[in-house]
Amino acid sequence: MGASTIRRTAAVAAVLLAATACGGRGDDGGGTAASGACKGQQTTGITDKSIKLGGIYPLSGPASAYGDIPKGIKAYFDYVNAEQNGIGGRKVEFLVRDDGYQPPKAVEEARRLVEQEQVFALFQTLGTPSTAATWDYTNQRKVPQVFVATGASLWGTDTRHPWTIGWQPNYVSEARVYARYLKTDRPAAKVAVLYQNDDFGKDLLGGFKKAIAGSGVKVVAEQSYEVSDPSIDPQMRNLAGSKADVFLNVTTPKFGSQALAADARNTDWNPLHIVNNVAASRTVLQPVGFKNVQGVVSATYYKDPTDPQWNDDAEMRLYRAKMKQYAPGADPNIPYHAFGWAVASSFHKAMQAAKCPTREGLRDSVRNLNNVQVDMLLPGVTLQTGPDDGFPIESMQLMRFKGERWELFGNVIDTRKEFGPLTD
Amino acid sequence: MSETANTANTASTANEAAAEPAEVQAPGRDASGEPGSWGARLRDAAVERWRPIALAALLLAACYAPFQLVPFRVFQLTMVLVYAVALLGLNLLVGHAGQISLGHGAFFAVGAYAAALMLDRWDVPYLLTLPVAAAVAFVLGLGLGVPAVRLHGLYLALVTLSIAVFLVPLLKRFESVTGGSMGLTLTKPAPPAWTGLAEDQWLYFLALAVAVAAFLLARNLLRSRVGRALHAVRDNEAAAEVMGVRLPFYKTLAFAWSAMFAGAAGCVYTWVIGFVSPDSFPVTLSITLLAGIVVGGLGSLSGPLLGGLFVMFVPSWSQDINKAAPGVIFGLLIIAVMYVAPTGLAGLAGRAAGRIRRTLRRE
């Protein structure tokens, strides 16, 4: 206390006053509206020449690996801007902010993008917690929050947040694909499950249990891990003790590799190994050694850039060329880049299909996608939404690892057709 | 006059320095502003009259800000206040009682969850959640404080860190109560119609009211007998014990209070964010809070506010500077502040203001 306090107080006051002097509150949001056929609809962030989007990803902290996704998106938009005159003549400006996978930061960044940057829409927020923390806000402000990068089923089943929509197949749908495979291929399978103790792991495990209910397939052991755990070896040992004949590996990449390696090391236990899509990229399998992951099963919906079967695929060649041109520092083999490319081209299609170049137009467009084909997705996987369907991608195809690559097998499974719509 | 101020300043630093080789400096001891000589006392007296004016100006600016700023900025300032309240509690413990806690995020989370559960399950009026959340955190702090105060420095830091580590899986385990890893989404407090305020402004004023109350409470606590006992504990534990300070009692109390402030901050956090999940309160939150208070300035009342500003704004600046790796900049900035101001920004701000004032007087 004493003289120093007053000096500090004065300094703080000065800082605050300086901050307040930065500009008036003005008209809240400063939004603009369209005229003509789309009269009254919001045109904030969009002009005839430009469209401004904002994305929120973890560029720092434990989930930073996902920070590669926006690089693929940026490359796609740069390519479209430079070579196709943008989306319908509108150049895309894509702003990326870091939330470190922390919900309060996500809220702050969402507000910054919407209020300060005046973006047209939030194009992707990554992670269930960050999306759940922001979607009340975006829906109150009537800002589209499209193609969020999380597979929680909530985004599609919820009806009170029309401005928020997912993109990738939800975890429950993926679980259903594995359940059906086991029910037909191994009707008496005893399954051991390793899952990440969060929304992702629990959603997938819950969906799986529901889908096998009443069949001969049984979950005989389940073990969870925290993302802060150094290793999942103890869990793997406990699962091995169950003598299950199927191992369902519901993990994120690092732990996926650890679980695959642990399974390979344990020569006493040789179950059928199913690895979920999040950890099914070749970048996860390669460190384990291809010889150790033969016969592993997974399901996918977009093209893995490291899979040689797409070497001559037109879209993959375009992707590789444009990544080299517009994101020279980024390795096109990283599947997150391809994911970003795929989701960006999905946005491109949705925006083109919008009846009005407005926020309302985008909201309606992403909820009315009719068999839209995106070339980075697997053949047969399309975007499909409707009044009672809030899940753009619901098809997946099973694949098995053989030699040095994934081999697709069976047909593309449309989970909605197979199992009916997801309701909760 | 300028001459007086100068001598006073050198004299007081000199005293500090002279004392230093003989005694080990207590953690977080504020090195800059201890009135040391008659000159400093004279200056204090002169400055005493200005303090209320400066504080009033600060408060006025704080009340004026939400009407000038865009809602996004108002939200940021609201979060600064939330962090400041939590740091105020941490300051009591670390800055005034000399105990290191790396688990403050846990008490923050407890307050946040307490408020969230009350709002979600029982539709408790939100204003009522504040005292309850603070009380829950206080009781928990008291309970954990009893064993914790038997530990010293490093060990206390580790045990508190353990609490923060353990809380996340614990919240997930009791899914039926806490909503598990999906968390709980809540409706934010709506501004009463008579205020004519927007939601962000209303939340800001709620946070401001809580922060002002917390600052007053902290100030009075420190001025009381208890505060003096805490300082005695910090500066020389053995001597304090000899003087008859009941150590375990005061240390436990400091622990519980600091938990209470964190709990109150957590409650306001729930109002403002409207969403709680286990992953909202990772271990890094606790570490960030500790970094915040040390960077802000331990042992001073303005430290928590400056720390809150740091915690809120610096990560954003970091990513403006280096999009590819914001952590590189953030890490460097923390280190840089510690170089420039080993006693925190409060000390630095004080020195800077002092220098400016002296310069002004000379002219």
Next chain:
Amino acid sequence: MSTPDDDFLVVEDLHAGYGGARVLHGVSLTVGRGEVCAILGPNGAGKTTLLRALCGMVKGRGAVRLGGTGLLGRPPDAVARLGVAHVPEGRGTFLPLTVEENLRLGAFTRRDRAAVQADLERVHGYFPVLRKRLKQQAGSLSGGEQQMLALGRALMLRPRLLLLDEPSLGLAPMVTRELFGIVRSINEEERTTVVVVEQNAHLALGIARQAHVLETGRIVLSGPAERIRADEQVARSYLGYRV
């Protein structure tokens, strides 16, 4: 004319302090080789600061030369490597280490292993009590034993100059007398130059040849120890305490 031996340690116009607080205001003195010099004075006179300035613990202005080599501006470890052993206020014992390790640390800068071993024996000779406690933690020693350990550690350097800061502090009178006896015999047997700061002027003057009285950072009285001792009246008026 003075011989090199007469001004083995030369202090000229030494100013020193902490931060902006000046404690010494131009102290000058010389100590001959093999002499014991006592620095006397009341609390806060700057005695400890003078020793700290000599060994580099605090920065000083002016000049300090030991056998012609300037000491000012060198860090304490460099001064120690020049053969200056300082037994600081509070004894500077490494409490968690054993007695033997403490003694060995005194010879840290020496490379002549055989001679170090011999010196260890020599120190045991001076302080038989330490020999019995070699493997014991230094922190477990009594105050007197710790002071002996500190002195022993300083001797392990084979110092050219030994600085002693209040060796009697906190010790029983009998222990103090024993200690001073040892300092005297060290000085006599090894011709080690000693500067001793003491409140107990009587004891210090008993072993010193020269003495200086320091008051508020200035030397107010200098002379042969006998004369200072004899001139008790002068001492009392300057020192303000009984001899």
Next chain:
Amino acid sequence: MAGFAQQVVEGMGAGAIYAGLALALVLIHRFTGIVNFAQGELAMFSTYVAWQFMDAGLPFWAALAITLTVSFTGGMLIERVVIRPVEGAPELTMVIVTVGLFIFVNAAAGWIWSFLIKDFPNPFPDGALRAGGVAVGYPTLGILAVVGLVMGLLYLLFRHTGIGLGMRAVAADPDSARLVGIRVGRTLALGWGLAATVGAVSGVLVAPLLFLEPNMMGGVLIYAFAAATLGGFDSPAGAVVGGLVVGVAETLAGAYVDVVGSDLKIGVPLVIILVVLLLRPQGLFGRATVERA
């Protein structure tokens, strides 16, 4: 019974991993009295250095030798550049500087090498030693052996060399250390260099098991803290025993105590530590130093 013995063995395997990093933490703490939050990240960074050299075609042992040298130099450099400017500041300030270093190193590694996991070769052969129904993997044996070796070397360094004695003197009382002629700054830098080297060893040991990525050591750090605390934070042997106890306790609790389960097993070592600290505040192996009055 064999199942139980197997769990104990596996727990020791995990514990050896924690012990490796705990050794580095204990080293720094002994010399400088600070808890280095960045220790795990420095180890991770060192491991990337090793990876980079191997990626360039160097054999494992050559890459390791270079990495240890680089880590030693790097550790000394960090002491000079990052820690020295705040020397003498309150302990907490130093701790926060290491927190800043943690964030910086973590982000820098991600920036340089990306956050995708990398394969790291295992210096030990696959397979396991089997005896009485218990299988001990060679990698586990290898890690235990290396950690034991490092502990032994540190013990020799501390107890039987002049440098080690000087280091302990600096740790005990830097001011007095200066008075006996020890170059304290150089010794502190040496301590950082050594700790970084030991950290590099631990990083290289765990990377084949955990897979190399910037957050590899984050989880290990918490357990290493626990191990070091249990051991008393200034005894290398304590760090190793602490690591093993933590590893075994965690593994057994996760396997046999149903209420705990795999999600709450992290609580077990924490509870053990709390109990140990309450009964024996200086840790299992820490010596209560006699306080100066």
